Amino acid sequence: MNATVSVSHLTKSFGRFLAVKDVSFDVYPGEIFGLLGPNGAGKTTSIRMMLDIFKPDAGSVTIFGGEMTEAKKNRIGYLPEERGLYQDLKLEPTLVYLATLKGMDESEARRRIADWLKRLDLYEHRAKKVQELSRGMHQKVQIVSTLVHDPDLIVIDEPFAGLDPVNTRLIKDIFEEQREAGKAIVMSTHQMFQVEALCNRIVLIDKGVAVLYGEVGEIKRQFAGNAVTLEGQGDFEHLPGVLEVRRDNGAWHLALETGVSAQDVLRALARRDDVKIKRFEVAEPSLDDIFISVVSEGRPAEEEARGA
């Protein structure tokens, strides 16, 4: 399958500040691709280069199989990090204007906007001015404007910012639908649990460099390994090969010495009569853990960046 967007070796600096260095990733139809990283890591700059808002200093972007053209802009839906709509204009005309700029016919735009507004509980606010809307409504309006022209590439920067749990669920469902419909979605966010729930693959950018790239499961397996989680009765301290024991919410978390596998621990436990085991599993780190460990260690990650 051909990638919808292919970003290769992008580099960009502003004055003497190197914002993005040699970042590469591909995004395919039918996936939600996570673009992660701490604040100021270069995520938004990467997105802007991907969408031809910034010209990269080096590297190239292939979008829908070639360079960006005016016609291709109609196939892109972009929810920028800097949210903005014409504050003085009414909701519906604003959305119609933005939709027609994406090449939509005006009457068709009106019809689809009405559908979207109904679905997102905004229909009765359609005659209000944008500045009269709450932050959450504003956010939903922007999502409508991102999706109304049925784009093939959807780029969303922090899509859940300012949404309550009910609306978060709603928007999440919408993005999952879009994925089912075969759209390529690039999502930039800090909310790791959302990434875990939604994303198939991710790239983690830190200080302008891609430090992790690949499938979420694969990345987790890479970082899994030297720990087990278990529940049960008995004393799980002083097991052979265990480096550190931590009790966490009723469960035991055992960090293992290098060279000791989870299997070894399981065998050792099986030989003992003074313990009862209810649950035993290889501890899988959350993306949060991985994010924090990668970013705070600042480990030289070039080898992992292109690993998967």
Next chain:
Amino acid sequence: MHKLWLVAKREYLQRVREKSFLFMTLGFPLLIIGVSVVAGLVSAGGRDARPIGYVDQAGLLDRAVLPLLVEDRPSFTSMEAFADEEAARLALKEGRIAAYYVMPGDYLQQKELTLTYDEDEPRAAKTRDFSCFVRASLVARQPSEVQDLLDDGLTITIRSIDGRRVMSEGGVPSFLVPFVVTFFLFFAISTAGGYLLQAMTEEKENRTMEILATSLSPEQLMAGKALGLIAVSLTQILIWLSALFGGLWIGGRFISELQGLQLPWDMVLVTALYFLPSFVLIAGIMIAIGGAVTKQQQGQQVAGIINLLFVVPMFFLVLIFENPESPLLVGLTLFPTTAFLTVLLRWGMTSVPMWQLVLSWVLLTSSALCSIWVAAKVFRIGMLQYGQRLSLKTIVQGLRGQPAVRSNGEAPNHA
């Protein structure tokens, strides 16, 4: 191309619905109409209907000319003859006449009249009417050939040497119209400049630039906005001109000097030829400023100075009246930003040589095209420099065709 029209349409509809536009566009002509109505009413209401008295001791005044004078102008002051000064003084005291003249018996030798009035000096129109009466009476005494000659000779035609311009005596319309039109254009240009700047910074202040950048090209966005705003200005000027001519029409019913005012069509043509390039020039400059700053406030200060560049001819009005051929004015005619107003103002006072017209129009048009080219470049760089103010260096680099916002040489390695 289609998206350009969408931008233009939205820009137009949004501006003309704005309160400030309605206020400026409708309020200004209402003010003009109001002033002219008030002026008309004052001059009509303040008119002293009392006749002028006279005592003709020389026997020169001929009442037979009076019906002719009244026929010529219905508001001609009526004249009342008195047998002697005593009777006239009595009439003045009783307030039946506004004033009286005494024409002594030796008037033809001395050429002196005495005017007597009570408290208020009679209005200029009345004394003018009386001199008319005296002159008409004197002419009536001449043989008929002399009368005809005097009659015919009253109209003087001024013709420029190349025969292009013909000016009639009674030059009120020839300088009044350009002056008034210039005044309106001065306002139109100032407001247009403000709108253009606002339209350019609006996207930055509302932070819609990124959405637009992924919807259409900067050139489409810029051209669409400029086009919409040209339409806004034309709407405004049309409303103003209709109000102006409406005002003149209403005023003409009260103020006799405005009657017979005719539109100088050659000037209309010149206005039409100069308007578009002048507008494009100011649009280009404002777009460039709007592209380089992030907030409207920052741009407004620069824009004020730019506006001044366009209206500088207004400061040389006295010179235009006194010496419309002065080298300074020729210079202003040729300088692109001042060309439009200078040509219009000089138009009323003199015949602007053809070479100056052609040269100034060519200079204006080429600098207008140049300004749009610069504006497009700066606008694009401004979009790329999202949220940052442009430095002069960046702009110059961009104009030289170097890749915009690209660091020179190798990327520094200090991340």
